[in-house]
């Protein structure tokens with residue numbers, strides 16, 4: 001049998017994707033339903049001389065990966081709701097200091113300890129705004145193991161390209177479900193390596209002076225360029241500054257480097273959108289049910305289509321608006337109280353067309369649930 | 383190399399008040415590094431938030447000025463991912479032992495080769511004089527206007543109980559001793575802790591009517607004595623100075639190398 005074909009959990013698919021992307025440092029703290037990522041990497045990383053450490057909590061885990069990123073390594077942590085809450089301050093530090101790193105949140109029901117072993121997609125807005133202060137953030141998700149693998153690789157690529165933390169927002173169903181994964185051959189999916197400065201020893205290196213294309217080449221700790229990294233507003237040397245021009249310039253840079261590339265960062269899949277009267281917009285495990293609904297209703301002549309979002313933040317508003325232009329009904333399928341529905345309403349013309357088909361009781365939303373809700377929304381038996 | 387070669391002159395003057403003990407610690411730290419003849423490229427200094435943590439900005443090493451209390455967690459990531467680096471972590475007492483207490487305990491327990499320097503001024507300087515876990519009962523602070531009821535603890539005992547393999551205490555009055563202890567702490571392979579009793583004349587001194595910075599330093603001289611000295615034996619109130627523990631135990635990064643060895647030889651999975 002082909003060694004590259006596996007029948008595994010989504011959490012393991014994520015761990016394998018990270019290794020494919022070049023992961024060499026993981027720090028984490030156990031929490032359901034993400035723990036299998038740590039367990040898998042505890043075994044896999046040392047096999048390739050990578051480092052795994054179980055820290056004393058999630059705050060420490062997030063901090064440790066930032067430290068390891070600065071020595072020139074590709075880094076990951078993985079958690080679920082309560083741990084993700086603990087990581088928020090250090091996540092903001094990674095935004096401010098422009099540290100490439102990837103954070104997995106396998107969502108469970110919240111708030112608080114919530115419903116640990118059940119599914120939810122309630123952390124969408126936390127991923128966007130969990131840390132304090134104005135900022136941009138990248139958040140990706142996926143609905144099946146092949147995509148979990150690929151978006152994990154993409155998360156590392158985006159982290160390196162834009163020098164930013166990237167959040168992978170999976171959910172309990174995708175994390176724990178077992179299905180087939182074909183691990184691609186090396187090179188089949190492109191991987192982005194760290195951009196390091198070519199400035200020679202003895203020449204003044206400006207760690208925080210963006211090149212013309214907006215990118216900032218890095219220099220590893222331990223190498224010839226010594227500089228300061230801080231969570232304070234800082235100048236091109238990384239030295240703290242409260243000069244209004246410096247502050248303004250930096251916040252604009254941090255937001256613009258992501259928001260101006262929203263279309264490059266946007267990952268999505270579509271099914272029958274060209275002539276669709278109803279469009280289901282979904283993501284993560286709920287997109288599996290949405291897809292099922294469409295595959296049943298299309299053969300019966302219903303003009304229904306699917307837009308599956310894989311990039312949640314920055315929200316691909318232009319793409320959503322364009323795809324939904326001619327739809328009569330836009331139904332967002334998600335397992336929360338309408339977090340992406342809100343973003344869709346803000347994106348499309350005529351937001352009265354936007355409806356929500358959701359479940360918020362810890363139970364996975366099924367195709368049957370969606371069809372029942374569609375009947376109510378559309379007012380006929382689709 | 384001269385001491386000033388370790389400084390980022392571009393970023394002076396520093397932010398500290400006149401008479402602050404933090405500058406003395408900076409001086410001792412640089413002198414100890416100078417006597418060791420270490421290359422600047424092999425040193426990473428990691429700090430949290432507080433007046434003390436600002437040390438990072440002024441020294442010409444790889445410097446990582448992080449968030450309040452978490453410096454040792456960042457430092458653990460730096461050290462473990464690149465064990466050949468020398469990692470030094472200066473911290474305030476609040477930074478290291480209040481918000482950062484858990485990270486302190488676990489860094490010590492792992493015996494990871496990091497040098498922790500606790501600049502203990504018994505107060506939160508940066509935020510303007512609130513009590514810290516090291517202020518001690520009976521002291522005054524902006525958040526203890528009727529005298530503090532929070533007991534303090536002994537940093538040295540805490541560090542040793544948690545597993546640190548080099549633990550020392552000194553004061554800013556004893557600058558040469560401080561230099562020597564930091565030197566030994568850096569040389570030590572394992573988690574090392576140097577508590578430097580320091581003065582914050584602006585808040586701790588003023589609130590508690592301890593006089594000028596010089597008065598405060600003289601007081602540190604009179605309330606401390608070398609470990610086991612006659613003065614220490616005769617007066618139980620005396621705080622002992624010196625090296626309390628210096629032992630060889632398996633260091634975390636070296637132990638992890640063995641994990642890699644076992645994993646690559648296909649054992650245990």
Ligand SMILES: Cc1ncc(C[n+]2csc(CCOP(=O)(O)OP(=O)(O)O)c2C)c(N)n1
Pocket residue numbers: 431432433434435450473474475476477478503505506507508509514582
């Ligand atoms: C999470 C968080 N909580 C609170 C603060 C505010 N804060 C900044 S420094 C500090 C205490 C500093 O005291 P210490 O660590 O003893 O250092 P010192 O300033 O006395 O050198 C506090 C509470 C912060 N920056 N971050």
Ligand code: SF4
Pocket residue numbers: 397398399401402403404433434503507508581582583584585
């Ligand atoms: S407030 Fe205290 S600790 Fe801070 S710089 Fe001034 S004297 Fe030093």
